[in-house]
Amino acid sequence: MSKSTNSSTFATSGGSSTSGASAADDATAGKAGKGGHGIRISGVSRTYPGMSRPAVDDVSLDIAPGEFMTFLGPSGSGKTTMLSMIAGFAGLSTGSISVDGADISRLKPHRRNLGVVFQHYALFPHMSVARNIGFPLRQRRLPKGEVQAKVAEALALVRLEEFADRLPKQLSGGQQQRVALARAVVYNPRALLMDEPLGALDKKLRDQLQGEIARMHRELGMTFVFVTHDQEEALTLSDRIAVFNEGRLEQVGTPTELYESPQTLFVAQFLGESNVFSGTTDGRPAVVRPERLHLHPSADTVPDGHLWREARVTAIAYVGNHHRIGLHFSDGSTGSAMRLAGTELPARPGETVLACWDPRNHSLVTG
Ligand SMILES: Nc1ncnc2c1ncn2[C@@H]1O[C@H](COP(=O)(O)OP(=O)(O)O)[C@@H](O)[C@H]1O
Ligand SMILES: [Mg+2]
The missing domain is CATH 3.40.50.300 (P-loop containing nucleotide triphosphate hydrolases)
Structure with missing residues (x-):
């Protein structure tokens, strides 16, 4: 996004004509x-x-x-x-x-x-x-x-x-x-x-x-x-x-x-949705955004090096251009995954899945 400093170049988005609006x-x-x-x-x-x-x-x-x-x-x-x-x-x-x-x-x-x-x-x-x-x-x-x-x-x-x-x-x-x-x-x-x-x-x-x-x-x-x-x-x-x-x-x-890359739990939870996982190597909670979480039926299909938690699918909501998949993790916490509409849904409500993510896609945060 370039910042024009020329007062006579008015953008014309929004449909209204600004020609002739050139300044003094x-x-x-x-x-x-x-x-x-x-x-x-x-x-x-x-x-x-x-x-x-x-x-x-x-x-x-x-x-x-x-x-x-x-x-x-x-x-x-x-x-x-x-x-x-x-x-x-x-x-x-x-x-x-x-x-x-x-x-x-x-x-x-x-x-x-x-x-x-x-x-x-x-x-x-x-x-x-x-x-x-x-x-x-x-x-x-x-x-x-x-x-x-x-x-x-x-x-x-x-x-x-x-x-x-x-x-x-x-x-x-x-x-x-x-x-x-x-x-x-x-x-x-x-x-x-x-x-x-x-x-x-x-x-x-x-x-x-x-x-x-x-x-x-x-x-x-x-x-x-x-x-x-x-x-x-x-x-x-x-x-x-x-x-x-x-x-x-x-x-x-x-x-x-x-x-x-939120640095604190507050930022992760105030901006957008987050899944918060405890028990990482250095003790800080890990935050994973819903679109970074992938659902697998069993450990066999989880890619090498990925981390996972067991979760029950609580609900699947159609939200415009994507599905929001509500999750209830085995430690009692809740979260969500997201799938673009039109892609195959990985699970149905009530099913137990493994919610997995690439550790490069989580952020370690301070409380
Ligand atoms: N004139 C005031 N006198 C006493 N306390 C105030 C006054 N204005 C704001 N506060 C307090 O300062 C804090 C920050 O308020 P404010 O700057 O208005 O926050 P925000 O704009 O983020 O809502 C709040 O706890 C508020 O109650
Ligand atoms: Mg204010």
């Missing part, structure tokens, strides 16, 4: 060449007054220029607190945060030059779409002509050219969130921070806007920091994902790394 002359000014700006989080903690446990606990993370970084974790794991500290809405108890090497920890939010979007769009209800988007520019006292040009460019970016004169209440939730996105990037911030921006939308709109956000990222080349508790959303959008659990970073990696 200075539109590329802030597109900081390839890659935007890097954010470094060093040993950051925050303990809210009266709380015994830190909401964010000694987090260190480098976000690369132009990267799409997602904070993923369950509710209460510290994602919003971490994002708020980057934005400047919450103070740090320890550590520092820098952009391009300069410490921003003590700057007021508006001095950090970061765009922010929340779950609830927080548009000004009495202002038109265009005036909403132009607001940060007027605040920065840009000349009128420049405001108009930048607003036009931002409207084109989120494909709302025809809605410039509407009021927020005359827009759908998805459109309102696109206005919020346009308003957050119109002044060319050093990064865009988003806290569950799709959380209030229904599934279809959410999918649509996911595509829009991915396209914006490609077109702007800007650093994006995105918060979600939805693993699918994180896997779809991100260059890398930082998994949060109880205020701590569990693991940071590309979607593939996290899925194929």
Whole structure:
């Protein structure tokens, strides 16, 4: 996936035509060449007054220029607190945060030059779409002509050219969130921070806007920091994902790394389905993804070097393009295997099988 830094090459997926949406002359000014700006989080903690446990606990993370970084974790794991500290809405108890090497920890939010979007769009209800988007520019006292040009460019970016004169209440939730996105990037911030921006939308709109956000990222080349508790959303959008659990970073990696090589039980179980087997050579549990597990009627057919556990097939569910085979292992634990639809099913419910896997396909994890 190449990251275009040319503002006039608009992707045309999604069907709507964007020809003629080319930007004003200075539109590329802030597109900081390839890659935007890097954010470094060093040993950051925050303990809210009266709380015994830190909401964010000694987090260190480098976000690369132009990267799409997602904070993923369950509710209460510290994602919003971490994002708020980057934005400047919450103070740090320890550590520092820098952009391009300069410490921003003590700057007021508006001095950090970061765009922010929340779950609830927080548009000004009495202002038109265009005036909403132009607001940060007027605040920065840009000349009128420049405001108009930048607003036009931002409207084109989120494909709302025809809605410039509407009021927020005359827009759908998805459109309102696109206005919020346009308003957050119109002044060319050093990064865009988003806290569950799709959380209030229904599934279809959410999918649509996911595509829009991915396209914006490609077109702007800007650093994006995105918060979600939805693993699918994180896997779809991100260059890398930082998994949060109880205020701590569990693991940071590309979607593939996290899925194929989880380092902790938490990551294995939060992202995708896992079979967890104890009793490996070094004592750590082994995680095997359902598609890596093969079912055999007897030990004769298990390939040399593969490991196996006895299991009873509990149920077989047809899930769109594959079958999910529920398993009950002899040690009492449960798990699943997966087969593409159209392939022969290896067993029937009630049958006992050997669930086997190539040890190269398991990940040893820490509890
Ligand atoms: N303003 C606050 N005052 C006290 N505790 C808070 C406040 N905001 C969040 N917390 C606590 O900090 C922890 C992390 O919360 P948060 O950062 O909102 O997590 P997430 O965004 O992952 O759901 C939770 O235990 C939450 O209850
Ligand atoms: Mg939150």
